[in-house]
Amino acid sequence: MQLKRLLMLAAFPATVSCCGDDDDEYGNFVSNRDRTFVSKTAMSNRAETDAGTLAATKATDTAVQSFGRMMVAHHAEARKHLQQMAAELGAAAPDTTDAAQAALLLQLQTLTGRAFDSAYIVNQVNAHKAAIALHEEEAARGNNSRIRGWAKEMLPRLEMQLYKADLLANGYR
Structure with missing residues (x-):
């Protein structure tokens, strides 16, 4: 009986440490879904800054030029924050x-x-419709709490950008 009790006591710390440290359930683990979101969003931000730079210089409509400059500013800032967060979490945020x-x-x-x-x-x-869908998906189903929170935080800005782009696009349809 004494041996049985000693074995149970010896096994108890291993059981507690095994069961009490499940990062997946608490939002700290960076899942494949999170990594895909970070990668796609990083590439999208790069495309937005590159296209916005073109618009700021090539557009003939001053409103389109202004929108392009806004895209450069907003998406460069988003790109910087995403790259910093990704580096801290060990996720790849390509700059392409x-x-x-x-x-x-x-x-x-x-x-x-x-x-x-x-x-x-x-x-x-x-x-912007595609970016909103991507951010909504991550906000609803992402695993990592920081990435999920960042996706939620970015949605209002993306929605505002879509609204402005749609207003401008009405003049070209």
Whole structure:
């Protein structure tokens, strides 16, 4: 009986430490979903700053130029915060665009005048709808509490940007 009690007491600390440290349930673990969100969002922010820089210099409509400058400022700030958070959490935040974004940027570089303004601003509507959907998904289903919170925090700004882009795009549809 004494041996049984000693074995139980010896096993108890291992049981407690095994069961009491489940990061997955408490939002500290960076899941594959979180990593995908960080990667896609980082590339999107880079595409927004690159396209916004083009709009600020190539657009003929001063409202589109202004919108482009706003995109550069907002998405450069978001990119900086996301990269810092990702580095702290050990997640990759690439400072590049994906293939589709790179192709769009190449297309925008070839356009001028109203054709540029139209292509840029209509793309902004589509890009912001996609970004909002991505952030809503992470806010609802992401595992890591910091990344999930950041996604929620960014939604109002993205929604405001979509609203402004949509207003401008109405003049080009």
